[in-house]
Amino acid sequence: MMTTGGQIIDGKAHAATLRAGIAQQVIARMAAGARAPALAVVLVGDDPASQVYVRNKIGACEQAGITSIEHRHDTSLSQADLLALVARLNADPAVDGILVQLPLPAHIDTACVIAAIHPDKDVDGFHPVNAGRLATGLDGFVPCTPLGCLRLLESTLGDITGAEALVIGRSNIVGRPLASLLISASATVTVAHSRSRDLPDLTRRADIVIAAVGRAEMVRGHWLKPGATVIDVGINRVPRDSGVGTKLVGDVAFDEAAQVAAHITPVPGGVGPMTIACLLENTLKAASLAAAQDHSPQRPFPR
Numbered sequence: 001m002m003t004t005g006g007q008i009i010d011g012k013a014h015a016a017t018l019r020a021g022i023a024q025q026v027i028a029r030m031a032a033g034a035r036a037p038a039l040a041v042v043l044v045g046d047d048p049a050s051q052v053y054v055r056n057k058i059g060a061c062e063q064a065g066i067t068s069i070e071h072r073h074d075t076s077l078s079q080a081d082l083l084a085l086v087a088r089l090n091a092d093p094a095v096d097g098i099l100v101q102l103p104l105p106a107h108i109d110t111a112c113v114i115a116a117i118h119p120d121k122d123v124d125g126f127h128p129v130n131a132g133r134l135a136t137g138l139d140g141f142v143p144c145t146p147l148g149c150l151r152l153l154e155s156t157l158g159d160i161t162g163a164e165a166l167v168i169g170r171s172n173i174v175g176r177p178l179a180s181l182l183i184s185a186s187a188t189v190t191v192a193h194s195r196s197r198d199l200p201d202l203t204r205r206a207d208i209v210i211a212a213v214g215r216a217e218m219v220r221g222h223w224l225k226p227g228a229t230v231i232d233v234g235i236n237r238v239p240r241d242s243g244v245g246t247k248l249v250g251d252v253a254f255d256e257a258a259q260v261a262a263h264i265t266p267v268p269g270g271v272g273p274m275t276i277a278c279l280l281e282n283t284l285k286a287a288s289l290a291a292a293q294d295h296s297p298q299r300p301f302p303r
């Protein structure tokens with residue numbers, strides 16, 4: 001790695017602080033007589049990246065005192081059986097949060113499965129009700145990666161009111177929810193995507209650039225405004241320069257960008273650890289919601 005002009009945003013350190021705070025809150029809840037928060041993690045198939053993500057999520061739960069209940073199934077699991085599992089988890093009072101790891105096998109309709117998760121157990125924040133709550137500024141579950149990006153931005157820059165923010169990517173998992181979060185934080189938001197006309201020009205105007213496109217090192221250093229803050233959501237596996245083995249790189253050409261940016265997240269060690277910390281935060285929130293619901297029968301989506 002070359003020397004950098006900009007400051008590297010240490011996502012691992014930020015995530016560790018967040019996770020320690022969550023672990024404390026779990027201890028406090030249990031001292032007050034509550035059971036441990038519980039997350040059901042559903043993995044269908046053998047996608048190698050998903051296996052790693054699920055292992056990391058379960059390990060993080062354990063460290064924070066959150067119970068995780070793993071449901072692993074072969075790729076051949078039918079959509080009907082997956083929907084039946086989700087229905088059981090929705091109805092199970094011992095389960096606070098449900099996470100169905102994506103991508104699902106091609107024969108399963110992902111949108112249908114996401115819509116089957118009870119909105120109050122939807123710790124991924126992917127259910128249309130939670131997407132709608134976020135888009136309209138209501139409280140709900142916010143997807144973990146965008147929430148992690150916002151947390152990194154706010155701890156690096158403080159107030160981002162009026163900042164010009166460029167989100168590159170319009171996925172339901174990152175781009176769209178992140179745009180809503182940034183609007184709520186009073187940034188001026190542009191969302192660019194594969195059909196945008198002049199990405200270098202859009203990038204040059206931005207105080208904050210968040211890249212979430214899944215294309216290795218696509219954002220170049222000379223595209224950036226000097227002093228910009230760069231959040232790199234990409235995780236791309238590419239061959240090493242030596243030709244032997246592979247390595248992970250982001251959507252931003254890090255060495256170039258770090259010469260121009262004031263702050264930049266590395267890959268790995270930037271956004272990734274924050275995604276997991278925010279999942280724990282959402283699971284704790286789901287557990288609190290479930291406890292509060294015991295005394296409040298009038299919620300719009302009864303279990």
Ligand code: GUN
Nearest residue numbers: 099100101102103124144
């Ligand atoms: N696949 C890639 N990112 C995510 C995520 O945040 N949640 C789930 N469930 N699957 C994913």
